[in-house]
Amino acid sequence: MAEGRAGDGLRAARIKAGLTQEEVSRRAGISVRTLRHIERGQVRNPRRDALERVARVVGYDLAARGRRSAGGPGACPADPCEIRLLGPLTVVCAGLPVAMPLKLRALLGLLAVQPDQVVGHEEIADVLWPGDAPSGYARLVHTYAARLRRIFDQGAGGQGGGGRRIGTVRGGYVFNSSGARLDLHQFEQRVARALQIVESDPLEALELYGQALRSRQGRVLQDVPQLWHHPAVVRVAQRHIDVTIDFADLALRLKLPACAVEHLTTAAHEEPLHESLQARMMLALAGTGRRAAALQLFADLRTRLRKELGVEPSDEVWHARQAILSSDAFKTPPQPTGATSFSPAPAPARYGLGPQSPYPAGNFGAGEHPSPPPARAAPLRDVASPAQLPPMATPFVGRRQQLDALDALLTGRRVDYTPVKIGVLHGPREVGKTALAVHWAHRRHGEFPDGQLYADLRGSTDRPVPVGTVLSRFLRSIGVSADWLPDSSEEASALLRSLVAGRRFLILLDDVADADQVRALLPGTPGNLVLATSRTLLMDLVTREGATPIAVGVLSAAESHALIQACLGTERTTTEPEAAAELVAACGRFPMALRAAAARLAADPHLPVRAVVEELARTGPQPCGPPCPPSGTHPSGAPESPGEDRRAVRGEG
Structure with a gap:
């Protein structure tokens, strides 16, 4: 009867009015237990006067609900149930959300995310009772399935739709998707249509991709955490990422980078280590004029990959970075972000989403910019990592x-x-x-x-x-x-x-x-x-x-002696120990002066250490630094090229 199916409407009206079950039961003159059973549809023939009192308290038009259910004058057929999996699990029957306990939500999510596939008893038990299922779990699952059928029966106007929607088969249960309003199916239908027309009508394909992606309201089965790591749910999440990448590739080829940013932002945030997503996010940001943000994203990604995985970014990410640095199209004004405000753009030769590179050759923005002259060199060259350190001074001691x-x-x-x-x-x-x-x-x-x-x-x-x-x-x-x-x-x-x-x-x-x-x-x-x-x-x-x-100061006496000994050998310093000590003092323990004196002694094996000490006492240590280069040369000694630094040091030479 219509009265027995009014529970969902009464509950939705109570929640909308901000009332608790205790407040409604007190005002309507019924017990909280009775109200709870009415809202759950567990009372077969509730008293009409009790329903009317509850309806008056919560502001629900019970008479209009009865006319629609009975098919009287002005009645309209009840809407089929809608099931949303791309976000919090939501079931809407007859235009009203249906509240379900967690076990029912988990069972429905498990069945609906694998439509038209048999889900076995053991798989259901693993989800509903992780670790250890009760001995009589099969009867409990049967009870939960019966409650789901009752919900769909009510949504179908009592025509037995629940039995058709949740089917019992040998060894398990199956969700029959025929005629169901399942957001997962709508997502796939839009994507399939986009793939069909991507070459003939790329802008319409882009719009279909956008509609499919906007149907997602959050993580798949966001409020059913026990299903997050189920293989079927993981596949759906990966499918969303794949479609986001296809959408971004098409948007970049159509020179509509802002459209790509709209959907890449969420996906890239949820998958911070997904390099394909991050590479396209970099390109899309650069295309909207946010070049600094794109390069910072690369820096952050590289830091995360090194810290968490101990690896460098993939070639795909490096190529995206080089494409950003190589392009002079970053002065392009940002594009509008609305998916319906696309402005026509010249169609490229091919929009396929297969093996073609997603990276534009040199323009990520909406406007066309002239390409560099053919004779001009590429902005970046592939070069080996620079290793410009001078050779080490040997021997080296101390410090x-x-x-x-x-x-x-x-x-x-x-x-x-x-x-x-x-x-x-x-x-x-x-x-x-x-x-x-x-x-x-x-x-x-x-x-x-x-x-x-x-x-x-x-x-x-x-x-x-x-x-x-x-x-x-x-x-x-x-x-x-x-x-x-x-x-x-x-x-x-x-x-x-x-x-x-x-x-x-x-x-x-x-x-x-x-x-x-x-x-x-x-x-x-x-x-x-x-x-x-x-x-x-x-x-x-x-x-x-x-x-x-x-x-950095002078060497200690011990370090100075070790340097002299390393340059001359142990035999020569032990032969004249006092002279070696005086040589250290004469050089002021400056390593450059010590090296110069040791070089003179090493060049003449017969020259006594004492002779060098006496010479230093007369003349003092000589400076060892190289002379200043003559005018017109670089510090390296190579002549200056008149135009070498014309770009980097204009006016500073």
């Missing part, structure tokens, strides 16, 4: 305290929130700062697999190297073609930060004059390390950028 301080810079370097690590080796000239920096860098080169960059800034001379010159050299070293070098040092510095983001580079800057020389060469993301040598403390760099100062 244990400074080496430990440098090792400490590596601690926490890969944590996302830590700043870029900067070390400053400072001390007087010829004290061995460069030898120490190079020695440590060679020892730790494995910590920087992406490369080691080196520049002698010649800050202590009257012709320091312009920062723009160093920037252009670094950019060329990591693959930027000369024709694509930026026009200003600011742009070159920004490009350098972008190229090293998410990677692990060591940048060794030798003979720095001031903090400004270093600041323009600093990376912007953790993982990289900058090591500078200077005759001054570079206090501004310590204060503003948090650099770690490491003082």
Whole structure:
């Protein structure tokens, strides 16, 4: 009877009115137990006056419900039940949501996510009672199935639809999807239609993809956690990811990147390690003018992959990053995000979603931009990881305290929130700062697999190297073609930060004059390390950028003697021990002076150590640094090319 099927409507009206069962039962003059049974449909012939009192309290039109159910004047056929799995499990019958306990929801979700397939008793038991099912679980499952049939019977107007929807077969149960309003079926139908017309009408296919993806309201069976790891649910979730990738590929080919961002954002957030999703998200962000966000996404992904899996990003992700850096289409205005506001775009030759590369050749935005001249070199070249460290000075002794301080810079370097690590080796000239920096860098080169960059800034001379010159050299070293070098040092510095983001580079800057020389060469993301040598403390760099100062002084007497002995051999130093000690004192324990004196003695095996000591007493230690290069040459000694740094140092040469 209509009265017996009014429970769902009364319950929905009570919840909408914000009333509890206790409040309604008190106002209607019935017990809470009776109201609960009425709402659950467990009262076959409820008293009409009791139903009317409850309906008045909750504001439910019981008479109109009766006319619709009986098929009287003005009646309309009851809507079939709708089942939604792409999000919280929702069952809507006759336009009203149906409340079900967790066990019923789990059983329905398990059956509906595998429509028209037999689900065995044991599989059902594993879901409803993980670990240990009760001995009489088959009877309980039968009871739950009967309750589900009753729900669908009510939704079908009492015409026996529940028996057809939940079928009993040998060994289990089956959900009959024939005629069912199942969002999973609607999703697949739209996707299938999109695949059929993707070549003939790509914009309509894109709209169908968008409709399919928008039908998802959250995680599959979001409120039934015991089903999250079931193979059928995992397959549905993976299917959604695959369709999202197909949608993004088509949107990028149609030059509608904002449409791709709309659906990629959620999927990429839910699957932070899915590299195909993240690669397309990078391209879509870049296409909407958010190039910095795209490169930051790459840096974050690389950090996560290294931290959680110990691997580098796949070639797909690297290709997406290179496509972003290679394109000059990032000035394109952002596209509208609404799926129905697509503006027509020239159709590409093919929109297939098969093996074609999803990466556009050089334009991710909506507008067409002229391609670079054919003769112009590609923006990025494939180059080997730079390894520019000078050779180590040998022999090397001592400096244990400074080496430990440098090792400490590596601690926490890969944590996302830590700043870029900067070390400053400072001390007087010829004290061995460069030898120490190079020695440590060679020892730790494995910590920087992406490369080691080196520049002698010649800050202590009257012709320091312009920062723009160093920037252009670094950019060329990591693959930027000369024709694509930026026009200003600011742009070159920004490009350098972008190229090293998410990677692990060591940048060794030798003979720095001031903090400004270093600041323009600093990376912007953790993982990289900058090591500078200077005759001054570079206090501004310590204060503003948090650099770690490491003082370098002369060697100790023992270290100085060990250096002399390593250069000359034990026999020669033990033959003249007093002269060797005086030689250390005459050189002031400066390692460069000690090396120069030891080199003279090594060149003449018959020259007494005492003779060199007496000569040093007369003349003093000689400076060992290289002379300043003549005008018109680089610090490396190579002649300057007039146009070498025309882009990076315009006005700074």
